[in-house]
Amino acid sequence: MASLNKVLLLGNLTRDPDVRYTPKGTAVGDLGLAVNRRIQDGRGNWTDEATFVDVTVWGATAENAQKFLTKGRSVLVEGRLSVESWTDKQSGQKRSRLKVTAETLQFLPDAKSRETSERARQPGGPGPAHAYTADSLDYPENRSESGPSDYQEEESDIPF
DSSP: OOOOOOEEEEEEESSOOEEEEOTTSOEEEEEEEEEEEEEEOTTSOEEEEEEEEEEEEEHHHHHHHHHHOOTTOEEEEEEEEEEEEEEOTTTOOEEEEEEEEEEEEEEOOOHHHHHHHHHHTSTTOOOOOOOEEGGGSSOGGGSOTTOGGGOOOOOOSOOO
């Protein structure tokens, strides 16, 4: 039987990223994510329904999240569901919960970057604002020997 464990979430951080390290020195980050859904009641009134999700990020992605993200920032998480199990110290009962383990974390522009992006669309603007992907930030394997001067930005057909 085939199975698929894939999660895509777009939301806002509910708190600043919290990073700790394993005994072997690997960074582990915990993020709180709020994902909103706009729903209409029977009378035509719109309300927001928030779902709060715990997300775990590993390695350089966790370190970059701590370095670049703060509460309220929008992020796109691509990952998988995982189960965390433990025994409750007070009651002795087995407990578990679902979490998302991020495989890719894309940092989306904040309000200040969006303002820059709006100005960039006007003639003579300063240029486009960029979203940062954790996979491309501060990884040794992504660094060029000749430095950043050999980086050239390509035009994209994607309209956003």
